[in-house]
Amino acid sequence: MMKGIASSPGIGAGRVFILHEREVPLGRTGPNSPGEDAAPRQTHARRETESELERFHRGVKVTSRYYESLIERVRKNVGDDEAEIFEGHLEIITSDDIAEAVEEMIMKDLAIAEQAVVTFAETTAGEFEELESEYFRQRAGDIRDIGRRIAEAIYYGSITDPGALPENSVIVAEELTPSATARLDIKKVAAIATEKGGRTSHAAILARSLSIPCVTGVEGLVSAVRSSQLVMVDGDAGTVDTAIAEDDLTEITARMQKNREAIRHRMVWSHKHSATLSDGEEIHLAANVGSGDEAKMAASLGARGVGLFRSEFLFMRYSDFPGVKQQADEYRRVCEALAPHPVIVRLLDCGADKPLPYARQTTEDNPFLGERGIRFLMARDEQFHIQLKAIAQVAAEGHPIKVMIPMVISVDEIETVREVLTASGSDVPVGIMVETPASVLTIGALASRSDFISIGTNDLVQYLLAVDRGNARVASLYSEFHPAVIGAVDQIVRGSHKEGIHVGVCGDMASHPDTALTLLALGVDELSVSVSAIPDIKACLRGVDRSSLDALRAELLGNTGRHASDENRRAAAALVPSGPVPWEET
Amino acid sequence: MIQKNLSVLNEEGLHTRPANEFVRIVKGFEAVVTLTKGEREVPGKSLLKIMKLGIVTGDEVTITCDGSDEEAAMEALVRLVQPGGTA
Numbered sequence: 001m002m003k004g005i006a007s008s009p010g011i012g013a014g015r016v017f018i019l020h021e022r023e024v025p026l027g028r029t030g031p032n033s034p035g036e037d038a039a040p041r042q043t044h045a046r047r048e049t050e051s052e053l054e055r056f057h058r059g060v061k062v063t064s065r066y067y068e069s070l071i072e073r074v075r076k077n078v079g080d081d082e083a084e085i086f087e088g089h090l091e092i093i094t095s096d097d098i099a100e101a102v103e104e105m106i107m108k109d110l111a112i113a114e115q116a117v118v119t120f121a122e123t124t125a126g127e128f129e130e131l132e133s134e135y136f137r138q139r140a141g142d143i144r145d146i147g148r149r150i151a152e153a154i155y156y157g158s159i160t161d162p163g164a165l166p167e168n169s170v171i172v173a174e175e176l177t178p179s180a181t182a183r184l185d186i187k188k189v190a191a192i193a194t195e196k197g198g199r200t201s202h203a204a205i206l207a208r209s210l211s212i213p214c215v216t217g218v219e220g221l222v223s224a225v226r227s228s229q230l231v232m233v234d235g236d237a238g239t240v241d242t243a244i245a246e247d248d249l250t251e252i253t254a255r256m257q258k259n260r261e262a263i264r265h266r267m268v269w270s271h272k273h274s275a276t277l278s279d280g281e282e283i284h285l286a287a288n289v290g291s292g293d294e295a296k297m298a299a300s301l302g303a304r305g306v307g308l309f310r311s312e313f314l315f316m317r318y319s320d321f322p323g324v325k326q327q328a329d330e331y332r333r334v335c336e337a338l339a340p341h342p343v344i345v346r347l348l349d350c351g352a353d354k355p356l357p358y359a360r361q362t363t364e365d366n367p368f369l370g371e372r373g374i375r376f377l378m379a380r381d382e383q384f385h386i387q388l389k390a391i392a393q394v395a396a397e398g399h400p401i402k403v404m405i406p407m408v409i410s411v412d413e414i415e416t417v418r419e420v421l422t423a424s425g426s427d428v429p430v431g432i433m434v435e436t437p438a439s440v441l442t443i444g445a446l447a448s449r450s451d452f453i454s455i456g457t458n459d460l461v462q463y464l465l466a467v468d469r470g471n472a473r474v475a476s477l478y479s480e481f482h483p484a485v486i487g488a489v490d491q492i493v494r495g496s497h498k499e500g501i502h503v504g505v506c507g508d509m510a511s512h513p514d515t516a517l518t519l520l521a522l523g524v525d526e527l528s529v530s531v532s533a534i535p536d537i538k539a540c541l542r543g544v545d546r547s548s549l550d551a552l553r554a555e556l557l558g559n560t561g562r563h564a565s566d567e568n569r570r571a572a573a574a575l576v577p578s579g580p581v582p583w584e585e586t
Numbered sequence: 587m588i589q590k591n592l593s594v595l596n597e598e599g600l601h602t603r604p605a606n607e608f609v610r611i612v613k614g615f616e617a618v619v620t621l622t623k624g625e626r627e628v629p630g631k632s633l634l635k636i637m638k639l640g641i642v643t644g645d646e647v648t649i650t651c652d653g654s655d656e657e658a659a660m661e662a663l664v665r666l667v668q669p670g671g672t673a
Binding site (some may be wrong): 081084085087088089091092095096097098124127128131132133135136139142320 | 599601602603605606609632633634635637638640642
């Protein structure tokens with residue numbers, strides 16, 4: 001039994017699927033003896049040249065077949081435009097350009113085939129990086145990717161494909177990058193377990209929103225399991241059981257079955273009951289989603305709209321910036337799933353912990369203080385216009401869609417977005433995410449120019465307290481109940497209400513009962529929560545009334561002493577209704 | 587042999603998708619095609635070399651076609667890079 005961090009509830013059992021970049025040793029111990037431990041060498045003996053050439057050609061064949069199936073899959077699941085880009089990659093893989101250069105390195109320099117391919121890809125990537133156009137500079141990544149795939153095919157004789165998952169796979173990885181997660185065929189994922197990351201890593205957030213059990217931070221996991229081994233992931237206890245026998249499977253399957261029934265009861269209850277306080281006050285409860293499928297799930301749980309559509313998830317499913325049509329299609333799907341309720345699309349929010357692979361941002365010393373949020377789009381005029389155009393187009397079709405700007409620090413960012421929309425004749429409502437100290441301190445000026453305000457608590461808490469929530473050494477200092485956080489939320493709510501503007505919260509604080517009640521006590525008008533949290537938050541709200549929230553407010557604003565964070569947490573937790581959850585009664 | 591100087595006017599320039607289309611057209615003809623931007627001339631059937639020219643909308647290029655069906659090849663290629671006709 002291995003211990004990690006419980007990151008998404010539920011139990012999932014299945015066969016291990018290890019997801020990683022397969023290491024290709026650039027050097028080997030002798031012809032056709034991969035995998036042996038000995039000092040690798042990067043050249044071959046002259047008599048081996050023929051077999052090296054043959055290995056290269058076999059690798060190209062394997063890679064071509066892989067790309068052919070990839071193209072078909074992408075065409076079916078994503079679209080023609082995206083498939084055509086992979087067709088270009090296939091053309092390059094099978095071209096004389098690669099063959100001639102690689103053959104020369106093998107014959108003249110006696111390079112081993114893998115080394116020759118990687119060298120060629122690296123040299124070519126370097127040439128692309130010299131080009132003037134940003135688009136072409138970004139192609140360096142494509143070329144490196146192609147080189148790695150061919151090298152993998154030469155060395156292993158096959159290419160691992162995260163898309164071709166067997167049914168009931170337990171995804172095991174050192175770390176799941178957002179783009180790798182976005183490409184997984186989630187229908188076949190029984191559970192996820194990773195070595196790195198924590199509850200707020202993107203893999204964990206995605207797993208929770210899709211109700212996939214997930215455990216993160218399991219040290220030594222990847223080397224402790226074999227591919228296809230039977231394991232059980234317990235997302236409540238935070239454990240990975242690697243000693244599962246075939247015989248245990250019946251019992252586990254029964255537990256999973258029971259689990260699924262519980263989930264169904266929860267869904268039915270959630271759909272039937274509104275988000276209302278016990279005194280009848282209705283609370284606007286919306287959902288945070290990353291795709292059209294997730295939006296459908298939110299609708300089936302009774303969400304009243306989308307308070308945060310993470311458009312970066314859409315961008316991560318492509319290997320190049322999606323165009324107006326691709327974006328509009330997805331925004332429309334989300335709107336249709338939640339109709340007639342409003343949908344708030346956050347403009348592309350990448351950078352820092354959410355890099356967009358093909359954007360090839362330059363390395364920054366302080367990525368969290370760097371080109372992220374709206375700064376990324378404002379520096380890329382074409383993409384900025386394309387995204388706003390796609391949103392305006394869906395609005396023009398009559399859908400209640402709104403634009404939300406991430407990482408705002410000044411009025412200028414709001415005005416710039418409005419100018420672009422106005423120039424194209426669109427009057428889509430524009431709001432901002434309040435997640436920087438600057439936006440808290442100037443909330444009045446920002447609110448007076450916004451149609452709505454939404455607090456992004458994850459980044460706001462991190463910036464207010466100057467604590468990196470992903471750094472284990474200081475993570476304990478990260479508290480959503482810190483008096484500075486309470487004071488900031490209070491200031492945002494009062495400043496916005498003075499301008500007659502509604503305040504929502506789309507950060508993690510809205511998704512947990514104690515912090516959700518804290519936000520409502522401080523006067524927040526709307527909660528936008530992760531899809532899987534909708535029933536729990538509804539159940540919590542239905543057991544609380546406004547007068548107890550008012551009392552909580554007084555207590556929160558009064559606590560300023562040494563243990564204020566803990567006292568606040570206890571006061572909020574005391575209000576959370578206890579006892580069995582309503583869908584388990586009867 | 588025929589040769590034509592022209593501005594690339596299609597929306598994406600010769601990004602991956604249109605550049606691959608260019609190569610596909612070239613491979614469909616017998617004529618030998620070269621593409622020139624500035625000092626650099628590359629074979630029209632090499633996607634990688636074409637992409638390394640980094641051609642974007644508005645760039646001036648020269649297309650050369652040499653072979654029995656050179657007229658038809660030129661016509662198809664011009665249609666790709668100047669979809670709305672010559673400006």
